[in-house]
Amino acid sequence: MNSFPAHRLSVAPMMDWTDRHCRYLHRLLSKRTLLYTEMVTSAALIRGGASHLLEHSDAEYPVALQLGGSEPAELAQAAKLGEAAGYCEVNLNVGCPSDRVQSGSFGAILMEQPALVADCVSEMQAHVSVPVTVKCRIGVDDQDPEEILPEFLARIVGAGCERISIHARKAWLQGLSPKENRDIPPLDYDLVMRMKGLFPNLDISINGGITSLTQARAFLEAGLDGVMIGRAAYHDPAAILCMADQVIFGCEGQSVPEEAVLQMLPYIESHLKQGGKLGQVTRHMLGLFTGRPGARAWRRVLSEGAHRANAGPELVEQALTHILQRDAA
Known part of the structure; x- marks a missing residue:
């Protein structure tokens, strides 16, 4: 390194x-x-x-x-x-x-x-x-x-x-x-x-x-x-x-936003168990797929659903399907 x-x-x-x-x-x-x-x-x-x-x-x-x-x-x-x-x-x-x-x-x-x-x-x-x-x-x-x-x-x-x-x-x-x-x-x-x-x-x-x-x-x-x-x-x-x-740093490899989303799920679960709200985390994730097919649906699902009382990691998984489906098309 x-x-x-x-x-x-x-x-x-x-x-x-x-x-x-x-x-x-x-x-x-x-x-x-x-x-x-x-x-x-x-x-x-x-x-x-x-x-x-x-x-x-x-x-x-x-x-x-x-x-x-x-x-x-x-x-x-x-x-x-x-x-x-x-x-x-x-x-x-x-x-x-x-x-x-x-x-x-x-x-x-x-x-x-x-x-x-x-x-x-x-x-x-x-x-x-x-x-x-x-x-x-x-x-x-x-x-x-x-x-x-x-x-x-x-x-x-x-x-x-x-x-x-x-x-x-x-x-x-x-x-x-x-x-x-x-x-x-x-x-x-x-x-x-x-x-x-x-x-x-x-x-x-x-x-x-x-x-x-x-x-x-x-x-x-x-x-x-x-x-x-x-x-x-x-x-x-x-x-x-x-x-x-x-x-910038000359290291090998690059990260993938889809993988980052999956890695965020346990963090979100922990945050909710501590009394936090989903939107406090997902508001920072809205731009993750900027310019990608499915990005608008990703933002819409999170923006419209994160404020709901029972919203949890499954909403993020639902939003991610719009990216994965467009990638597979």
Whole structure:
């Protein structure tokens, strides 16, 4: 097996999407890709006692915890909890543009406070032995990314940060919704590439608008250290993850989504026995057969049936027959 690090390809942390059920599914599709939690706020963990937000399965590894916050001591405590829970990395969110995050003075708004980010990174690193990383934008609002991004990176590198993921778009904190911030600000991949030239010893992953393994591999061959894929990996996980271990990590073989579905059945059974609901798991499975014959029927069966009181693994098996029958036709 090749020794490429897991973050050579990662699935971006995405609120309401990359929960533990999603990560379990993604791990069935790729053994090597680094997975991230949804953002968990340090306040929720330290002041709110919401330790349940750290729950995950050993089967998800390698998996990293993303934290949101701006108070160094509190973030350090939260990072310690994350390390104790078994996460292999703690990542600081400096990219989320939502109003809720801004009101808490963290996320993308921290691009305006590089010294504070550096303090947060330094304090977190002092309390954990796992890597402390940062995910950021190239700038916010009227900032000139060409000017502020090098300064921002220099600050956090000076604080000891060795790895960063850069979403190659600005975030507009006023005037654009979080959804619009994922599409409207133009991508500047060249700027991220230039940052690798300026900081050759900084491990840089690129994020934003990447939709294929071919595109990901091109960035790696151009000299970047990692590629982080978000929505494409969620909406069409088979296209990104089933061949990721082969294409990105140089491993033999590829996974098959039909087999992943069958492997999900015991997991679903266990989740239901613990009082969970089928839809909490199957909502992450809707895109598994995107573009395949029978995909529409697969989605319909799960979408219409998962909310029913007695819905269980047999509904997933029923949905899968629409794929298998079309394959056999």
